[in-house]
Amino acid sequence: MVAAKKKSAKAAEDGDIFSASTFSSLGLHSNLCDQLQERLGFKGPTLVQAQAIPVILSGRHVLVNAATGTGKTVAYLAPVVHHLSLQQPRIQRSDGTFALVLVPTRELCLQVHEILHKLLHRFHWIVPGYVMGGEKREKEKARLRKGISILVATPGRLLDHLKHTSSFSHTNLRWIIFDEADRILELGFGKEIEEILDLLGSRKHAKDGGASSKFEFQRQNLLLSATLNEKVNHLAKMSLEKPVLIGMPDKKMPSITKFEPLGSSDSDTEEPQYSVKATGSTNEDYKLPAQLTQRYVKVPCNARLAVLLSILKHLFERETSEKIVLFFSTCDAVDFHYSLLSEFQFKPNSGPGSELKQKFLRCKTFRLHGNMEQVDRRTTFETFKTEKSALLLSTDVSARGLDFPKVRCIIQYDSPGEATEYVHRVGRTARLGERGDSILFLQPIEIDYLKELEKHGVSLVEYPLLKVLDSFPLYGQQHVRKFVSIDAHPWVLALQKALEAFTDQPNIKPLAKNAFCSWVRAYTAHRGELKRIFVAKKLHLGHVAKSFALKEQPSLVGGSFHKQAQKRKRDERQKGGMKKRKFNRKT
């Protein structure tokens, strides 16, 4: 009790996370309020919940823009559950789907479904369910046939069922919710979303909500993300009817703002157009958790790997329980580093002849990316959540929405590209007023990326790398300051040598080569402004190879690189040339 009070007080100090109101004062039914307290342990609403819940209850279309980890999920689920639980006569499975929650990734799908499951504990007649890529279609069809009242889905699989599962009943659909709306579009699901909205009769002007319903209600669509930008504008225009914009309290922005009509140039239709004015400009400030400490580390390319391992070792040895998420740009890079970090042994301060080697990092290590089998993805996701001390290596598949408790540090080893992705990656820590750290790796040639982040009000301080490197003992050597750059630091040199010997093994080398090729490919895929910062031509490929602990630079015209380049072209053609750095949806 005392601890809980302390936590709320700290959060209030740290960025005003919680509201002084109660769930019942927001208009939620007492049964649901009890559920929130008993099943989820929520004593009172967060600020975004206090702002959003009454508006959503009122039936308005809403666009919610609030920082990561501020409780957006319950902000939209609670009003839906409230209305459905009070519906008379009681809804039944045979009435089909009433609410649809669209999410960009499978893990987020599972997470939202789990929360929903807890919320519905007392309302057994409201059935939660999910459909998503990687699951067995036939089983999903059977569940849809029986009826799912609130359905959480990834767009591709949902569209598949809308087209091919005739028993999927959605004539009573009342809510469509886009969680992480901008990401759904960034992943190239724009066409699917348009098709879904058409099939559901939920384009803005389809006021009757498509096919006739026995229930008397209007469609209500909701869009949510911590970063709303022009991409969302299109979706908002397409799906929202006179929406209300809800953001975190901010002196510059009223808490609830009606959308402003767009200028006359865009108004050749009868209805006024609406734009995401508060966050639509490219240089708008993003809202980051106030208690997050953000740092960058400037490392020459050839020392990146040794520095990464050193920082990880430092963090895990400093704290008895440390939970870290480490981001990479490609699945191959995750696989290589996962093998390396799980197996690499090093004993720099043992005497000559010592046979005793130790694992370099003594922490539980997990990986998560889109090329893994679904069963492994699910196991990792569920296990990492419950671990007290562990390291997760991941692509951006973990960047959005995932709520891993007690993550203390985010390391972005490969840069995130757009500032929005930076915001979501670091948002996996410092959630709901908890403290958190983030470290962004940059090469000296990439340092202008800091200016790009500053344009969005995000500023970082430098990580004390030398101090950390100097803290490692080396057998028979003192760290005498004779070196001129990090890559000549005695600890880094010793570690690099050991890493190269490790990677030379026949089972590791192919992984390193694949990772190298995919990394270069990802680097060349930066678009727009970022192409000026991440200039592939400026890369020293020999040094890039060193960062994968390869003694020699693999050929980029060989089989692996060539195959990947062809695959990218194929994917882009299939998607009609997506204008983003993404080369496929499997991140």
Ligand SMILES: Nc1ncnc2c1ncn2[C@@H]1O[C@H](COP(=O)(O)OP(=O)(O)OP(=O)(O)O)[C@@H](O)[C@H]1O
């Ligand atoms: N009212 C509340 N009281 C206590 N904890 C809460 C409350 N609302 C949400 N939480 C917890 O806060 C954490 C963050 O919530 P949630 O995942 O919904 O955030 P989010 O705003 O959707 O974040 P993101 O933008 O990263 O998706 C979760 O662990 C959730 O259980």
